[in-house]
Amino acid sequence: MYDTSDIRKGLKVLMDGNPWTIVEFQFVKPGKGAAFTRTKFKNLLNGTTKEMNIRSGEKLEPANVDQREMQFLYKEGGDLVLMDQSNYEQVSIAADMVGDAADLMKDNLPCTVLFFNERPVDVQLPTFVFLEVTASEPGVRGDTSGNVQKPATVETGAMVMVPLFIRVGDMLKIDTRTHEYVERVAK
Amino acid sequence: MRGRVLAVDGELAIVRGERLDARVPAQPGWRPGDLVDDGVAVRPFTGGDYPGPGTEVARLPRARMAALQGRARALAATRAFFAARDFTEVETPLIVPSPGLEIHLDAVPAGDGFLITSPEYAMKRLLAAGFERIYTICKCFRGNEHGPHHAGEFTMIEWYRGYAALDAIIADTEQLVAAVVTAVAGRPIARVAGRELDVTPPWPRLTVRAAMQQWAHVDVDDLLPSLHAAGIAVADDTAWDDAFFAAFLARVEPALTALDRPLILHDWPAPLAALARKKDATTALRFEAYVGGIELANAFDELTDPAEQRARFEDDQRLRRARGRAVYPIDEKLLAALAEGLPPSAGIALGFDRLVMLATGATTIDQVLTFTEAER
Numbered sequence: 079m080y081d082t083s084d085i086r087k088g089l090k091v092l093m094d095g096n097p098w099t100i101v102e103f104q105f106v107k108p109g110k111g112a113a114f115t116r117t118k119f120k121n122l123l124n125g126t127t128k129e130m131n132i133r134s135g136e137k138l139e140p141a142n143v144d145q146r147e148m149q150f151l152y153k154e155g156g157d158l159v160l161m162d163q164s165n166y167e168q169v170s171i172a173a174d175m176v177g178d179a180a181d182l183m184k185d186n187l188p189c190t191v192l193f194f195n196e197r198p199v200d201v202q203l204p205t206f207v208f209l210e211v212t213a214s215e216p217g218v219r220g221d222t223s224g225n226v227q228k229p230a231t232v233e234t235g236a237m238v239m240v241p242l243f244i245r246v247g248d249m250l251k252i253d254t255r256t257h258e259y260v261e262r263v264a265k
Numbered sequence: 266m267r268g269r270v271l272a273v274d275g276e277l278a279i280v281r282g283e284r285l286d287a288r289v290p291a292q293p294g295w296r297p298g299d300l301v302d303d304g305v306a307v308r309p310f311t312g313g314d315y316p317g318p319g320t321e322v323a324r325l326p327r328a329r330m331a332a333l334q335g336r337a338r339a340l341a342a343t344r345a346f347f348a349a350r351d352f353t354e355v356e357t358p359l360i361v362p363s364p365g366l367e368i369h370l371d372a373v374p375a376g377d378g379f380l381i382t383s384p385e386y387a388m389k390r391l392l393a394a395g396f397e398r399i400y401t402i403c404k405c406f407r408g409n410e411h412g413p414h415h416a417g418e419f420t421m422i423e424w425y426r427g428y429a430a431l432d433a434i435i436a437d438t439e440q441l442v443a444a445v446v447t448a449v450a451g452r453p454i455a456r457v458a459g460r461e462l463d464v465t466p467p468w469p470r471l472t473v474r475a476a477m478q479q480w481a482h483v484d485v486d487d488l489l490p491s492l493h494a495a496g497i498a499v500a501d502d503t504a505w506d507d508a509f510f511a512a513f514l515a516r517v518e519p520a521l522t523a524l525d526r527p528l529i530l531h532d533w534p535a536p537l538a539a540l541a542r543k544k545d546a547t548t549a550l551r552f553e554a555y556v557g558g559i560e561l562a563n564a565f566d567e568l569t570d571p572a573e574q575r576a577r578f579e580d581d582q583r584l585r586r587a588r589g590r591a592v593y594p595i596d597e598k599l600l601a602a603l604a605e606g607l608p609p610s611a612g613i614a615l616g617f618d619r620l621v622m623l624a625t626g627a628t629t630i631d632q633v634l635t636f637t638e639a640e641r
Binding site: 135 | 273275367369509513537553
């Protein structure tokens with residue numbers, strides 16, 4: 079069983095017979111009141127979300143979720159198609175289930191696919207992906223404070239905020255957890 | 266040229282070396298903050314918010330340098346504020362046998378005793394000993410508290426005035442916050458979650474009863490039935506304080522967060538008196554200061570009656586035992602000091618880290634700590 083100190087993003091728990099993943103949580107404690115963790119869960123089967131307050135001392139039941147390493151093949155309509163390279167088995171999963179990170183998936187990306195009762199329910203990307211910039215306005219020179227950013231479109235079509243020196247053709251390291259630019263890398 | 270990159274502008278970078286700032290050809294990937302040596306970046310600057318990707322302990326505080334410089338100015342402004350008002354700065358023990366019996370706090374064991382969760386017991390003994398205006402800036406420790414506004418090890422400012430009531434403490438609080446925010450930000454405007462709040466004194470005041478009525482449609486004197494009527498679900502066996510905070514957090518706190526001015530929330534219901542003197546059977550002389558929804562400070566018109574204080578401590582011990590929490594000993598030295606005579610006094614505890622958050626616009630407490638818990 080998990081307790082409030084185990085709560086973190088991505089923790090998989092079983093509630094009402096359904097698998098849920100924790101998408102957000104916040105520690106709350108009014109000065110003279112009891113502490114709890116305000117926790118937002120996403121249902122891995124249908125994508126609905128709910129928020130619950132988990133009090134210190136309360137328990138959460140772990141969900142038995144299997145993980146398999148697979149490779150992303152392509153998008154088909156609103157679905158992502160992935161393949162297990164050990165047996166060439168293919169699975170598809172609605173991109174909506176994966177959320178914003180689906181915009182950062184490039185062909186052949188190695189991913190971890192989560193299965194609940196043999197059914198694919200979520201795709202976990204590597205923490206960092208490397209994508210080429212396909213469109214971005216040139217930066218305005220002069221402001222070098224290091225905090226000014228501009229939008230750039232990468233090869234998967236996703237938009238990320240980048241520093242002004244980034245140009246079309248640059249290869250970017252992007253954090254898939256936050257959708258944020260990390261650094262420019264050599265191709 | 267060995268030094269730190271101050272700025273990169275196209276093909277040129279300004280590098281601050283031992284004796285001079287030089288303009289040198291920028292190498293690909295150089296960014297402000299990088300430590301470079303003869304054209305090679307020896308230590309890239311990650312920047313951004315902690316926790317960042319690929320971070321290293323050695324470079325983490327640097328990402329928070331501006332906030333930490335603000336923190337230092339806030340500390341200097343706080344000391345100047347109290348010095349100008351003839352307060353004596355005191356130091357109280359951090360390891361004590363009785364860390365406080367407040368029902369929802371866990372103390373951290375240390376040596377033969379515990380780390381303090383607040384310096385209040387020692388401060389009151391100093392009041393009883395004859396000090397009239399005292400303040401302390403100290404670390405406090407609370408077990409199992411980690412969040413955007415909570416760190417297990419944090420800094421508290423506590424101050425007390427003998428022969429004074431809560432109005433004097435409210436005035437101190439308003440003026441201290443305005444002075445510290447001005448010292449850090451250049452003007453009395455706090456920033457919370459990207460919003461700006463004018464902290465110029467005096468601040469609006471509201472009683473807890475009025476706030477609960479106005480925003481939660483709950484009557485604190487008829488709590489459980491009015492919760493049901495207001496559509497706030499709690500189990501029938503919910504403790505009074507848990508039921509109160511269910512409504513407070515669901516309805517009042519979001520309303521406090523939306524205010525464009527700080528608020529003094531005063532006259533707390535008697536069950537939440539803690540160490541405050543009661544005004545009458547239903548109300549305690551206690552206030553909390555909220556800025557942008559952040560609970561910044563908690564103040565009491567101090568309970569001076571040793572018999573009532575002992576009875577409250579014993580109630581707290583019973584409640585802690587009933588809820589399966591550690592039961593700490595009663596601080597007999599504090600009770601002895603009250604028996605000798607505590608003048609009518611008022612005092613307050615203010616979260617210094619949260620004050621720095623307001624002054625610097627930080628959104629999490631980790632952004633204003635020199636070392637976060639993860640970096641210990």
